Amino acid sequence: MKRFCLSVLGLICLAVSSYAAVSGTVIDASGVPVPDAMITYTNLANRLIYAYSNASGQFCIPAPSEWDLNNLSMYKTLPCNTGVRSVPAGTKAFSGFNIRTQGSTVFFSVGKALHVVTADVYDSRGKFVIRALNRALADGTYSLTLSAGLSRQMYCVRLSDGTHAEIFSMLNCGGRIAAPGLDKIMLSKSSDPVSLAKITAVDGLRVGKTGYAPDTVQLNTYNDGFGNVKITKIDIEYRVDSLLSLMTQDEKIGQLMQPAGTTQDIARTALLGSYLKGEGNAGPMNGALQTRLKIPLIVGNDWVHGGRLVYFPHEVGLGCANDTLLTELAYRIYAMCCLPLYNNECFAPCIDVHRSDFSGRVYEGFAETPELTVPLTRAAVRGLQGTDLSSGTTMMATLKHWAAGGGTNGGGGWANANTAPNLGVLATIHFPPFLAGVKAGVASVMTGYQQVFGVVMSTNKQLVTDTLKTGWGFDGFVITDWGTSNNQEAACVNAGNDLCMTVDPNTFPAKIKAAVPGTIPQARLDDAVKRILRTKFRMGLFENPWPNLNLNNYLASQEYRNVARQCVRKSLVLLKNDNATLPLAKTANVHVVGTWADHMGYQCGGWSATNATLVGNTNALATGDEGWQGSTTAHGIPGATTILQAILAACAGKGTVTSNTTAANIPATANVIVVVVGEAAYAEGSGDKTDISLPADQQTLVQTCAASGKPVVTILITGRPNVLGTIPGNSKALVAAWLPGTEGEGIADVLFGDFNFTGKLSVTWPVSNAQEPINTGNMGDNVGAGGAPLFAYGFGLTYP
Numbered sequence: 021m022k023r024f025c026l027s028v029l030g031l032i033c034l035a036v037s038s039y040a041a042v043s044g045t046v047i048d049a050s051g052v053p054v055p056d057a058m059i060t061y062t063n064l065a066n067r068l069i070y071a072y073s074n075a076s077g078q079f080c081i082p083a084p085s086e087w088d089l090n091n092l093s094m095y096k097t098l099p100c101n102t103g104v105r106s107v108p109a110g111t112k113a114f115s116g117f118n119i120r121t122q123g124s125t126v127f128f129s130v131g132k133a134l135h136v137v138t139a140d141v142y143d144s145r146g147k148f149v150i151r152a153l154n155r156a157l158a159d160g161t162y163s164l165t166l167s168a169g170l171s172r173q174m175y176c177v178r179l180s181d182g183t184h185a186e187i188f189s190m191l192n193c194g195g196r197i198a199a200p201g202l203d204k205i206m207l208s209k210s211s212d213p214v215s216l217a218k219i220t221a222v223d224g225l226r227v228g229k230t231g232y233a234p235d236t237v238q239l240n241t242y243n244d245g246f247g248n249v250k251i252t253k254i255d256i257e258y259r260v261d262s263l264l265s266l267m268t269q270d271e272k273i274g275q276l277m278q279p280a281g282t283t284q285d286i287a288r289t290a291l292l293g294s295y296l297k298g299e300g301n302a303g304p305m306n307g308a309l310q311t312r313l314k315i316p317l318i319v320g321n322d323w324v325h326g327g328r329l330v331y332f333p334h335e336v337g338l339g340c341a342n343d344t345l346l347t348e349l350a351y352r353i354y355a356m357c358c359l360p361l362y363n364n365e366c367f368a369p370c371i372d373v374h375r376s377d378f379s380g381r382v383y384e385g386f387a388e389t390p391e392l393t394v395p396l397t398r399a400a401v402r403g404l405q406g407t408d409l410s411s412g413t414t415m416m417a418t419l420k421h422w423a424a425g426g427g428t429n430g431g432g433g434w435a436n437a438n439t440a441p442n443l444g445v446l447a448t449i450h451f452p453p454f455l456a457g458v459k460a461g462v463a464s465v466m467t468g469y470q471q472v473f474g475v476v477m478s479t480n481k482q483l484v485t486d487t488l489k490t491g492w493g494f495d496g497f498v499i500t501d502w503g504t505s506n507n508q509e510a511a512c513v514n515a516g517n518d519l520c521m522t523v524d525p526n527t528f529p530a531k532i533k534a535a536v537p538g539t540i541p542q543a544r545l546d547d548a549v550k551r552i553l554r555t556k557f558r559m560g561l562f563e564n565p566w567p568n569l570n571l572n573n574y575l576a577s578q579e580y581r582n583v584a585r586q587c588v589r590k591s592l593v594l595l596k597n598d599n600a601t602l603p604l605a606k607t608a609n610v611h612v613v614g615t616w617a618d619h620m621g622y623q624c625g626g627w628s629a630t631n632a633t634l635v636g637n638t639n640a641l642a643t644g645d646e647g648w649q650g651s652t653t654a655h656g657i658p659g660a661t662t663i664l665q666a667i668l669a670a671c672a673g674k675g676t677v678t679s680n681t682t683a684a685n686i687p688a689t690a691n692v693i694v695v696v697v698g699e700a701a702y703a704e705g706s707g708d709k710t711d712i713s714l715p716a717d718q719q720t721l722v723q724t725c726a727a728s729g730k731p732v733v734t735i736l737i738t739g740r741p742n743v744l745g746t747i748p749g750n751s752k753a754l755v756a757a758w759l760p761g762t763e764g765e766g767i768a769d770v771l772f773g774d775f776n777f778t779g780k781l782s783v784t785w786p787v788s789n790a791q792e793p794i795n796t797g798n799m800g801d802n803v804g805a806g807g808a809p810l811f812a813y814g815f816g817l818t819y820p
């Protein structure tokens with residue numbers, strides 16, 4: 021993509037005359053004139069008047085005395101293409117107010133008898149200048165005297181009679197106006213007092229290249245009676261409209277597609293707007309930049325707990341840690357690892373408030389309550405997105421799975437579950453994290469597989485369009501979940517989904533074309549495209565579609581590992597600690613038992629790159645494959661530390677550490693047995709169960725260890741609170757370690773007392789399957805057989 025990088029060198033020469041037209045030439049850094057640049061007198065809310073540079077780069081903004089908002093055609097006769105706009109919507113062009121200035125006095129007639137009128141005057145930067153009460157003249161005209169000596173510049177006046185407030189922008193009033201009565205200074209009128217701040221917030225003269233790449237031209241500031249005019253960036257909405265107006269229907273439809281992987285050729289020929297899984301491949305972006313409009317791609321990926329050799333605890337662990345700063349930091353590191361693989365959309369955080377532990381996605385969410393999920397949602401969005409999506413170290417977050425994804429009961433089937441029994445449950449349990457994320461400025465939201473009130477979310481117009489977009493004012497884009505738009509493309513788009521995940525670029529365009537305008541109104545298609553483009557502009561992709569590959573230098577750094585290790589420490593929940601069995605002495609003879617003690621695949625759980633193709637090599641670093649269902653492979657991530665390895669390191673040179681995957685041959689010399697049990701890795705679908713008991717052989721393992729008479733410390737590696745059967749009774753100490761990721765040392769840190777336990781359960785721990793769903797409080801959704809939980813929500817012991 022050719023990128024303009026315009027800087028303008030002394031380009032404005034003000035015409036010297038009794039009025040102050042602004043004219044000049046827009047040139048680029050090498051002095052070449054830039055045609056079709058838009059030069060705007062503006063403030064944040066109102067584009068007051070604008071002009072386009074002609075083929076020679078010249079422009080002219082006429083003087084206020086030449087403006088006649090009721091007669092736009094006059095501008096056709098001006099030297100350059102000039103126009104006047106009066107925005108925002110609802111603001112009417114207005115010239116009948118009969119304002120005139122004389123010396124430092126502004127006269128205005130309000131057309132009816134008002135009593136006392138206050139006039140607050142703001143300068144072009146929104147700074148309050150003066151408040152004046154009107155003085156009524158005999159003919160019902162009011163006058164307002166500005167302080168003598170005010171410079172001639174742009175002012176904004178807010179008139180109020182106590183009931184109504186009206187805002188007027190003006191130019192050229194002040195002490196230097198030479199010809200009384202000649203200047204018609206009304207430009208726009210807004211009856212919305214709220215917009216005062218917008219109108220007065222930023223004033224300036226903007227210059228931008230039109231079209232899809234309206235690069236901002238930096239102008240020298242100048243001062244000629246208008247005050248110092250600072251050139252500000254052209255606003256994104258203008259760029260969006262401008263680009264949309266250039267697009268063909270095919271190009272628009274292309275923006276809606278996110279196939280599961282692509283090539284440079286397909287990205288180019290299918291006019292793709294997006295695809296899934298960057299995997300370090302620059303090809304597709306190159307393809308997109310070879311298209312007519314050169315619109316860069318959104319590249320999505322699941323980066324739900326880090327990757328590229330450093331995995332953090334899954335969200336349920338972060339929920340127990342409940343540390344917003346640490347969560348923010350963790351997600352920023354995810355972004356910095358993920359970006360150089362050419363991904364720029366992270367399908368995270370999952371903010372489902374999981375209400376049933378039968379669901380295989382419990383570990384993907386922070387907690388069973390909105391109270392815990394809301395602040396961590398904000399933290400995760402802040403971490404991924406920062407305050408500037410174009411910063412180079414931040415990426416777009418995607419809240420998932422809208423709406424009420426956490427309401428599935430798992431056992432009933434993820435895809436078909438009707439997840440909210442009533443509106444109250446929807447509003448009080450499932451909405452709050454999404455609302456918090458939207459308010460935090462999240463760029464995108466993913467609709468889930470689930471149904472709400474019998475309507476599958478991918479086609480649920482009421483919740484996608486009416487609630488999320490119209491109701492909450494979400495102005496980013498909505499993306500469908502994997503495969504949900506296949507074969508119901510039109511229905512998905514019509515419901516309000518904008519980007520369609522995993523569609524087939526060979527068939528999708530024809531289907532959408534056939535549906536517009538019959539099923540999908542053209543305005544809906546345009547709105548979807550605008551939302552996607554708006555996000556791309558916010559991401560700064562048009563300025564720079566490429567990631568900062570220097571971020572690769574930080575991969576697997578000790579700093580990243582330290583943060584992950586800290587997350588592990590804080591995520592651990594001490595459920596039982598009889599006889600102060602913990603902390604262990606580093607000088608002890610520790611016997612470590614169980615497959616889970618030395619198994620990186622299980623320790624990381626689903627969405628982790630420990631699958632067979634990555635074992636024992638550095639591909640995980642290179643590709644960052646997120647390994648959907650996780651791995652059954654014990655080792656495979658270079659630099660990662662299993663629990664056994666961490667215990668060995670903690671005791672090195674002090675105590676003795678022995679180990680065995682089974683309970684056979686327990687050394688007589690052992691002072692304590694650390695047995696690690698849990699669930700094998702899984703993700704959505706395969707993790708859905710109606711029996712969440714830890715298997716009998718694991719219970720037997722703990723029992724056999726206990727039978728040795730030695731104290732048993734049981735560590736649970738699991739994605740949910742399992743039914744534990746005999747395990748608690750056979751354990752002197754019990755620790756929920758969730759799915760901690762690669763930094764096993766975080767567990768040793770706390771086991772050996774270098775750090776205290778601080779984690780508290782973000783989920784209620786059931787005694788039996790029959791109790792499911794079991795959650796704290798009665799929030800109006802389904803409850804199981806009842807009875808006291810094994811461990812209550814919020815429970816967690818500490819060392820004294």
Ligand code: BGC
Pocket residue numbers: 322367420501502704
């Ligand atoms: C999951 C999403 C995920 C998507 C893309 C779906 O199956 O439900 O959570 O982001 O796949 O991998």
